[in-house]
Amino acid sequence: GAGVSQTPSNKVTEKGKYVELRCDPISGHTALYWYRQSLGQGPEFLIYFQGTGAADDSGLPNDRFFAVRPEGSVSTLKIQRTERGDSAVYLCASSSHDQETQYFGPGTRLLVL
């Protein structure tokens, strides 16, 4: 079956611009996670959705970052006024109700110039 997909695969933007990153989870998975991964580091938790609601957004670094999941399936991570330090790979993962094993997408590589 189809896995987690993320678009775009790569995004280059200029400092100060707004970007949206999209995640399509595995069908039927109620839990969805966003992570950020810098080179040589493990994924860093950003936000977790259970259904449509953000159950835990404690990993979002500041109020420039926001994520939505309006229908409990596709999620969008939104970054306002991008900064060069936002450059990283943004990973999305989904899991079934037991929330233990997570299935990751290929990531979106964001480069802020």
Next chain:
Amino acid sequence: SQKIEQNSEALNIQEGKTATLTCNYTNYSPAYLQWYRQDPGRGPVFLLLIRENEKEKRKERLKVTFDTTLKQSLFHITASQPADSATYLCALDRDSSASKIIFGSGTRLSIRP
């Protein structure tokens, strides 16, 4: 909060030998611990999960141990092959009240023919 330590230095192993990777954690013992594999440019892929009441788990050439006294998990790949070359990430639940996970920085494994 929980912290995870994985050997940041790359591990180079001769093909056919057993590779052993270490994951140490601080603070409380997690309810479970997971190992993921990550190839360059890809998202992590789940390999194995071991629960706090399990000492050892096996899957084909993979073996994971979990020592709650030492606060350590060992990940073994027997009869290693060049195709096993990747970064291996340890992950465990983020805090005692949540089922969301945090990741170590990973250990890069290289199997030479």
